Structures are given as structure tokens and as C-alpha cells.
Amino acid sequence: MTPDTPMLAASIGKSFVAATVLALENEGHLSRKDRLSSYLGDRPWFGALPNAESITIDQLLHHTAGLPDHVHLPDFQEAFAQFNSEENELIPEQLVGYVAGLDPLFEAGTGWAYSDTGYVLLGLVIEETTGKPWQSSVYERFLSPLKLTGTKPSDGPNLPGLAVGYTYPENPLGLPERTADADGRLLWNPAVEFAGGGFVSTSVDLARWGHVLFNGDAMGFPYLDRLLDGVQVDQSSRGILYGAGIAIYPQTPRGPVWGHGGWIPGYVSSLRHYPEHGVTVAFQINSDIGIVDDTSDLVTEIEAALADLAISLSR
Structure with a gap:
């Protein structure tokens, strides 16, 4: 593998989704203060959403809408196996349907809970x-x-050049340990992610994207104040904030x-920007073994080692 080898970028795609929402707001198509019902309220399933009538666009961006995570x-x-081929076309409403009729986790705007379902709804908006x-x-x-x-929609199982991913035995989605066949075609359909992620990318592209985004150069208007307007994640997160599709760590040994x-499944990605040093680091791993179940500190160790190297080289 090289820095140009494609892998599934997973939830880093939320930064693209959130940036698109901010762009649409600047273009006058929507406002973060708008209620979700203004855009999707006529859908037959809408009334069954937890907190349906009170959710705002901003709350979806920040994971404060009180929605469970499907x-x-x-x-x-x-049901994951039904999304394992291109023939079974994914309808995003199917994903939303898994939380329909459930109780909200909290009243919209009063707490924080990470929800891919919320970003599926942003994609529909x-x-x-x-x-x-x-x-x-x-x-x-x-x-x-x-x-x-190097960044393209992960809208089907046949993604040219994709590194083969490996997951752990007896995973809850019922996937084999090697998640692709002999020709490199995924044995499941990543389109099931929809706007919860939605892209195959490379470490090079992710680093470039983060550097442009966090330096304020991704759009032709000021947006960093909205991007970095963070809310507290939870009491156990030691000060971590969540902005518009962005995690914010206010205090670390590197600023x-x-x-x-x-x-x-089969892939882990990391994108980190260190504003005091003007450095952006991204990497991807084609295995989630020991990572998804928190039995390994590999990702945090790589983040720290690469950050220290990049910062030292930037001086």
C-alpha cells in the first residue's frame, strides 16, 4: 500500500457533509436554525422520528438532536446482509426507519449522542x-x-484499487474476516453508509482536505467560526467538543x-489538524482488529507518533 491507495474513509465523510451544509447556508438555500420538518416534514415516515417536530439542522450537525444511532x-x-450487493439498492429511508417509533435519547438540543442517522437525514436535506x-x-x-x-463515492462494492480490508471474527455484522473476494470486490455494499460517511479516499487526499478545510481555504467565504462552534460531547470525554462534522480537542500536549x-468494517481512518503548528496528518489502516473493540491503542499511538514527526519537520 502507498499513501495513494484507496480505502473507505468512513465517518471522515461527515466533514464533507457538514461543509456542504455550511456552503448551502451561505448560498441562501437553508439556515442551520431551520427545523428539519421544513425540508422533510412531508415524508410519510417523518412523524415517527424521535423529536421529529423540534429537530433543527444545527442539531443534526452537532449530534444534539436526541436521535438513536441506527x-x-x-x-x-x-439486516446488514441484505445490503451486500448492488442489486439490493439502498433506500436511505430504510436506514431512518430503524429509529422510527423509538423514544428520543433526550429532548432535542439538551444533550449529545453521536448519530449516523442524523447525518443520513442531512444527506436527504x-x-x-x-x-x-x-x-x-x-x-x-x-x-x-x-x-x-482520489476521493470518490463509496456507492457500491466494486471500488477499483481498494485495499482489501480485514475485520475480526464473530463481528456483529456477520462479515468474513477478509471483507473482499479474490478480485478485491467488497462482500458487502458500502452504500449502506449513505451520508454517515460515503466516500473512498486516500491518506494523501484526506490530509489535503483537512489542511485546506482547517486553514479556512475550502470555501470562498469565512466559515471557521461555524465549523468550530463546538458543543460539549459528554462529561466523561475530558473537554472534547463537536463542531459541524468536526471533533475538537481544546487541550492536548500538542495544543x-x-x-x-x-x-x-475492515478500515480505520484518522484526520488530525494541529493549528498551533500548521500541520495536518491523515492515515488509514486496512484492518479494524483490536481497534473497534478498544482492545488496542494503535490508532492513538500512530496519531501521536506522526504528529510529533510532522511537527518536528515543520519547524
Whole structure:
């Protein structure tokens, strides 16, 4: 593998989704203060969403809408196998349906809980306001102008050049340890992620994206104040904040750190920006063994080692 080898970027894609929402706000298509019902309220399933009538766009961006995360629900994990081929076209409403009728985790705006379901809804909002697939909006505003040619939609199991991913035995999704066949074709369909992630990328592209995004150069208008307007994650997170699709670590041995991680079966990704040093670091691993179950400190150790190396070279 090389820094140009494609892997699934998983939840780092949320930074693209959030940046697209901020761009649409600047273009006058929406406001973060708008209620979700203004865009999706006419959908037949909408009323069954937890906190349906009170959720705002901003709360979805910050994971403060009180929505459960469908990815961790047993019903979704048991049904995961149905999304294992291109023939079974994913309808994002299927993902939203797993939380329909459930109780909210808390009243919208009063707590924090990470929710891929919330970003699925943001993808639908983007499509409602633009009339295009949400990934097309990301491509037009960011991937194309920034020449991120290694970043493409992970919209099917056949992703050319993708590094083979490896996961752990007896994983809750029922995947084999090697998650691709002999030709490199995934044995499941990553389109199931929708706007909870949604991209295959490379370490090079992720580092370039983070550097441009966090230096305020990804869009032709000021946006960092909105991107980094963070809310407290939880009392046990030791001061970690979550902005618009971005995790914020205000105090670390290397100063503040901004970025996002990504996990999807067989792949782990990390994107970190160190604003006091002007350094951005990204890497990807084609295995989640020991990482998804928190039995290994490998990712944090690599983050620290690469950060120290990059910072020393930047002096």
C-alpha cells in the first residue's frame, strides 16, 4: 500500500457533509436554525422520528438532536446482509426507519449522542434543497475544485484499487474476516453508509482536505467560526467538543487538535489538524482488529507518533 491507495474513509465523510451544509447556508438555500420538518416534514415516515417536530439542522450537525444511532441497533445489524450487493439498492429511508417509533435519547438540543442517522437525514436535506444526489453537491463544491481526485463515492462494492480490508471474527455484522473476494470486490455494499460517511479516499487526499478545510481555504467565504462552534460531547470525554462534522480537542500536549476519525468494517481512518503548528496528518489502516473493540491503542499511538514527526519537520 502507498499513501495513494484507496480505502473507505468512513465517518471522515461527515466533514464533507457538514461543509456542504455550511456552503448551502451561505448560498441562501437553508439556515442551520431551520427545523428539519421544513425540508422533510412531508415524508410519510417523518412523524415517527424521535423529536421529529423540534429537530433543527444545527442539531443534526452537532449530534444534539436526541436521535438513536441506527448502526448500533440489533435490527440493523441483523439486516446488514441484505445490503451486500448492488442489486439490493439502498433506500436511505430504510436506514431512518430503524429509529422510527423509538423514544428520543433526550429532548432535542439538551444533550449529545453521536448519530449516523442524523447525518443520513442531512444527506436527504442536501438532496431536497439541491435536487441532486448529495454526493454530487460535495463533488461540485469540494472534490472537483480542490482536485481531490482520489476521493470518490463509496456507492457500491466494486471500488477499483481498494485495499482489501480485514475485520475480526464473530463481528456483529456477520462479515468474513477478509471483507473482499479474490478480485478485491467488497462482500458487502458500502452504500449502506449513505451520508454517515460515503466516500473512498486516500491518506494523501484526506490530509489535503483537512489542511485546506482547517486553514479556512475550502470555501470562498469565512466559515471557521461555524465549523468550530463546538458543543460539549459528554462529561466523561475530558473537554472534547463537536463542531459541524468536526471533533475538537481544546487541550492536548500538542495544543488544540481538530479532525475526525472513521471506522467501517475492515478500515480505520484518522484526520488530525494541529493549528498551533500548521500541520495536518491523515492515515488509514486496512484492518479494524483490536481497534473497534478498544482492545488496542494503535490508532492513538500512530496519531501521536506522526504528529510529533510532522511537527518536528515543520519547524
